[in-house]
Amino acid sequence: MSDFILETRALTKEFKGFTAVNNVNLQVQRGHIHALIGPNGAGKTTCFNLLTKFLVPSAGQILFNGHDITSARPAQIARMGIIRSFQISAVFPHLTVLQNVRIGLQRQLGTTFHFWRSEKTLDRLNERAMGLLAEVDLTGFADTITADMPYGRKRALEIATTLAMEPELMLLDEPTQGMGHEDVHRVTELIRKVSQGRTILMVEHNMSVVSGICDKISVLQRGAMLAEGSYDEVSNNAQVMEAYMGTEAGAEAVELAGAH
Numbered sequence: 537m538s539d540f541i542l543e544t545r546a547l548t549k550e551f552k553g554f555t556a557v558n559n560v561n562l563q564v565q566r567g568h569i570h571a572l573i574g575p576n577g578a579g580k581t582t583c584f585n586l587l588t589k590f591l592v593p594s595a596g597q598i599l600f601n602g603h604d605i606t607s608a609r610p611a612q613i614a615r616m617g618i619i620r621s622f623q624i625s626a627v628f629p630h631l632t633v634l635q636n637v638r639i640g641l642q643r644q645l646g647t648t649f650h651f652w653r654s655e656k657t658l659d660r661l662n663e664r665a666m667g668l669l670a671e672v673d674l675t676g677f678a679d680t681i682t683a684d685m686p687y688g689r690k691r692a693l694e695i696a697t698t699l700a701m702e703p704e705l706m707l708l709d710e711p712t713q714g715m716g717h718e719d720v721h722r723v724t725e726l727i728r729k730v731s732q733g734r735t736i737l738m739v740e741h742n743m744s745v746v747s748g749i750c751d752k753i754s755v756l757q758r759g760a761m762l763a764e765g766s767y768d769e770v771s772n773n774a775q776v777m778e779a780y781m782g783t784e785a786g787a788e789a790v791e792l793a794g795a796h
């Protein structure tokens with residue numbers, strides 16, 4: 537099997553003559569936490585939407601484990617093990633934390649009705665749900681109504697419901713967006729933890745998160761790949777510095793570089 541779990545070849549998306557993603561060749565190595573970064577409007581979310589089949593590419597190819605999935609449908613790639621967290625696996629606010637994870641597990645098992653008739657299977661489902669909660673450090677919140685939890689904990693729950701679908705590749709679009717310092721730290725550590733035995737591709741604006749946990753970074757600018765490499769490589773790249781000049785992330789990156 538190839539080292540690359542996910543590859544794009546000349547991936548391109550045009551919106552009425554405007555090229556949002558331009559000839560992108562992305563190679564995500566199995567087992568990596570891979571970050572997709574770039575200034576606002578660079579095409580990161582569009583890229584994600586192409587990978588998860590929310591958008592149809594104008595040109596190019598997407599390969600997952602060497603199979604061409606360019607024309608696969610969202611449900612098909614989910615079954616293959618590509619799961620996008622946040623924004624999509626929205627949790628039900630009025631259910632308890634445990635109930636939400638159980639729904640995630642049920643979704644994974646499909647609609648086998650007889651399944652519910654066996655008490656033993658039900659016990660196993662509860663056991664697995666509690667296991668997932670333990671994995672994201674939410675055991676103590678099992679019976680809490682989801683809406684009553686702090687924001688960072690809700691995101692941890694979203695990760696648990698994503699894990700319930702047994703992803704081989706997890707796609708995270710700005711997992712720490714809108715979080716305070718403490719939650720950023722918690723979710724970052726959680727991503728590091730759940731990355732064991734999986735591959736993660738994430739869009740992230742927070743450069744301390746990127747430098748802290750990502751193995752490889754791809755930088756997009758105006759739809760095209762500007763640079764790739766480790767955090768040190770891309771943060772010292774003159775073109776990347778120029779692209780980020782005057783942006784908040786740029787200022788933060790400069791601070792980080794100073795701290796190194």
Ligand SMILES: Nc1ncnc2c1ncn2[C@@H]1O[C@H](COP(=O)(O)OP(=O)(O)OP(=O)(O)O)[C@@H](O)[C@H]1O
Binds near residue numbers: 551554556579580
């Ligand atoms: N459905 C659409 N129709 C037309 N233009 C679009 C559409 N979606 C995105 N774009 C344009 O494509 C470009 C890339 O947008 P995209 O949302 O992918 O950027 P991004 O890198 O995710 O930015 P941000 O950091 O702000 O989230 C932008 O110029 C955007 O206006």
Ligand SMILES: [Mg+2]
Binds near residue numbers: 580581582
């Ligand atoms: Mg975006």
